[in-house]
Amino acid sequence: MLNKNIYLNEKVFEKERKLIASRDGFGEGLVLAGEKDERVVALCADVTESVRMHLFKNRFPQRFVELGIAEQNMAAVASGLAATGKIPVMGTYAVFSPGRNWEQIRTTICYNKQKVIIIGSHSGLNVGADGGSHQALEDIALTRVLPHLAVVMPADALEARKAILEAIHYSSSVYIRLTRTKSPLLTTEKSPFQIGKSQVFWLPKEGEQFSGITIFVSGYLVFKALEAAKELEEEGINIAVINNSAIKPLDEKLILEWAKKSKMIITLEEHQKAGGMGSAIAEFLSAHHPLPIKFMGVNDKFGESGEADELIKKYGLDEEAIKKAVKECLK
Amino acid sequence: MVLTDEEIKKLAVEVRKEIIEMLLEAKSGHCAGPLGAVEIYLTLYFGGILQYDSHRPLWEDRDRVVVSNGHYAPLLYAVLAHAGYFPLEELKTLRKLGSRLQGHPHRLSLPGIETSSGPVGEGLSQAIGMALGLKMSKKKQQVYCLMGDGEQDCGNTWEAAMLAGKYQLDNLTAVIDRNSIQIDGFTKNVMPLEPLKAKYESFGWKVLEVDGHNISELKQAFQAAKSIFVRPVLIIAHTIPGKGVDFMQWEYRWHGRVPNSQEAEQALRELRTIKGKIEAE
Numbered sequence: 001m002l003n004k005n006i007y008l009n010e011k012v013f014e015k016e017r018k019l020i021a022s023r024d025g026f027g028e029g030l031v032l033a034g035e036k037d038e039r040v041v042a043l044c045a046d047v048t049e050s051v052r053m054h055l056f057k058n059r060f061p062q063r064f065v066e067l068g069i070a071e072q073n074m075a076a077v078a079s080g081l082a083a084t085g086k087i088p089v090m091g092t093y094a095v096f097s098p099g100r101n102w103e104q105i106r107t108t109i110c111y112n113k114q115k116v117i118i119i120g121s122h123s124g125l126n127v128g129a130d131g132g133s134h135q136a137l138e139d140i141a142l143t144r145v146l147p148h149l150a151v152v153m154p155a156d157a158l159e160a161r162k163a164i165l166e167a168i169h170y171s172s173s174v175y176i177r178l179t180r181t182k183s184p185l186l187t188t189e190k191s192p193f194q195i196g197k198s199q200v201f202w203l204p205k206e207g208e209q210f211s212g213i214t215i216f217v218s219g220y221l222v223f224k225a226l227e228a229a230k231e232l233e234e235e236g237i238n239i240a241v242i243n244n245s246a247i248k249p250l251d252e253k254l255i256l257e258w259a260k261k262s263k264m265i266i267t268l269e270e271h272q273k274a275g276g277m278g279s280a281i282a283e284f285l286s287a288h289h290p291l292p293i294k295f296m297g298v299n300d301k302f303g304e305s306g307e308a309d310e311l312i313k314k315y316g317l318d319e320e321a322i323k324k325a326v327k328e329c330l331k
Numbered sequence: 332m333v334l335t336d337e338e339i340k341k342l343a344v345e346v347r348k349e350i351i352e353m354l355l356e357a358k359s360g361h362c363a364g365p366l367g368a369v370e371i372y373l374t375l376y377f378g379g380i381l382q383y384d385s386h387r388p389l390w391e392d393r394d395r396v397v398v399s400n401g402h403y404a405p406l407l408y409a410v411l412a413h414a415g416y417f418p419l420e421e422l423k424t425l426r427k428l429g430s431r432l433q434g435h436p437h438r439l440s441l442p443g444i445e446t447s448s449g450p451v452g453e454g455l456s457q458a459i460g461m462a463l464g465l466k467m468s469k470k471k472q473q474v475y476c477l478m479g480d481g482e483q484d485c486g487n488t489w490e491a492a493m494l495a496g497k498y499q500l501d502n503l504t505a506v507i508d509r510n511s512i513q514i515d516g517f518t519k520n521v522m523p524l525e526p527l528k529a530k531y532e533s534f535g536w537k538v539l540e541v542d543g544h545n546i547s548e549l550k551q552a553f554q555a556a557k558s559i560f561v562r563p564v565l566i567i568a569h570t571i572p573g574k575g576v577d578f579m580q581w582e583y584r585w586h587g588r589v590p591n592s593q594e595a596e597q598a599l600r601e602l603r604t605i606k607g608k609i610e611a612e
Binding site for chain 1: 395397437438439445446447448449450453454456457458459460461462463464465467468470486487490491493494
């Protein structure tokens with residue numbers, strides 16, 4: 001059942017549920033951040049409307065820098081803006097940032113310790129028809145290896161809005177991983193969200209036996225894991241689902257707590273298995289509480305064109321694949 | 332601190348000696364580039380151009396200097412020491428474990444360094460970010476970006492050049508130390524850059540060309556950049572790599588090679604002779 005303690009959206013499974021992309025939540029949040037703090041400035045590389053930064057641009061045109069298709073420039077310019085006391089938020093598709101400008105992020109932002117908020121939108125397979133060249137499946141690996149850079153992936157538009165508002169005041173640079181495709185709102189205004197803290201979204205029903213299987217999932221796939229959990233519960237299999245939004249730092253306390261309660265865990269992400277969120281969790285658990293882990297992610301392949309949910313199904317990350325994985329774990 | 336042209340010339344000889352001594356002690360580092368750019372740096376810091384206060388390195392009304400070609404660290408460190416940011420004795424710790432004088436400058440290791448550098452091609456972007464940030468805050472300070480000519484190969488440099496042109500940043504002055512060398516050889520053989528002036532002009536910059544060893548020409552160019560032009564200004568300063576040491580001049584192999592004790596002794600002897608000549612004039 002949905003975790004009642006964190007005020008999740010009770011209507012999440014209804015047919016008329018609102019669908020909204022995390023990038024939309026970010027766009028709204030950025031305007032709020034700009035209103036709260038005049039030091040907030042934004043930079044974009046020719047994809048302003050796609051990453052929903054046009055809202056900030058229209059509201060604060062003097063605080064918006066359009067650089068054209070120049071992501072390396074964008075990262076280093078952001079660093080320079082930070083040097084003069086601004087709080088820069090730079091955004092484009094994740095394949096281009098941190099993809100193309102990884103070294104500029106490394107040197108001018110991380111090594112230099114200048115605070116910049118980096119938005120990697122259009123992450124994962126759900127980018128859809130644009131195809132593999134535009135589907136970032138490596139950006140978690142690229143960002144989590146950089147010191148002084150936190151990594152967070154909101155599960156819905158509301159978490160994305162909270163993420164940008166918190167990132168503005170967070171003590172280091174932050175990478176926020178967003179998606180293009182609309183998905184249900186899982187949370188409400190009252191639901192807690194913090195960089196570095198993950199939340200249990202689905203618990204075994206009261207009075208029912210916990211199967212010992214916990215899924216750690218991030219982003220667009222969280223609601224798919226919840227749908228799978230609901231169907232499994234109807235079959236009498238009670239799992240836990242954790243929205244692992246805190247990719248770096250990991251919410252080690254929560255992960256350890258649930259690893260200790262579990263027989264086996266599943267990690268689930270729209271990212272290469274290599275170096276992703278699951279890999280980060282495995283690194284931590286193998287040192288502190290080794291237990292069997294089933295990794296669900298992309299198996300060392302690139303993406304391709306298709307509809308978001310078609311691709312997620314083809315690459316074995318949809319509700320059916322999740323249920324199957326749980327049942328395999330139980331054997 | 333403001334010095335006369337004569338005083339700057341004498342200081343230039345001191346700084347060249349310090350560069351040689353630093354590199355000899357460190358046993359690694361970059362030689363020819365720093366030796367060639369001494370007049371550029373000294374004119375900026377001591378010719379009444381740069382507004383700074385070495386006792387208040389973070390003075391909010393200071394001008395900013397971005398050293399994009401961070402391997403010029405020996406020169407930067409010598410200049411900062413003479414400017415009063417830290418003691419001259421510390422120069423001999425260059426590149427050693429625990430030293431504040433890192434092989435390539437780190438922003439947080441030493442006062443007077445505005446940004447970390449080393450990987451070339453990204454300084455101009457940072458300088459533009461600073462210039463934009465200052466303008467957004469309605470501040471009048473200037474930003475100087477010191478670059479090498481090798482980094483004109485980098486795409487990132489041209490992304491930055493275009494952006495400066497777009498915003499017509501009149502608080503930005505870039506300097507290219509045009510010494511015509513890079514690691515693999517002369518720039519004209521590795522990656523020809525000419526017509527360099529025309530390239531930047533086509534991107535919306537005002538370009539001035541000077542003899543990079545002529546303090547008076549450098550001063551005039553810096554002053555014009557600050558006060559006359561309402562667009563970003565590039566000063567192409569033509570220099571001799573390894574300037575001051577006869578056997579190092581125009582030898583691109585001295586880009587990243589450091590003198591051994593015999594070579595250093597010979598270099599220092601030459602520099603003492605030059606100094607003697609200047610003092611005699």
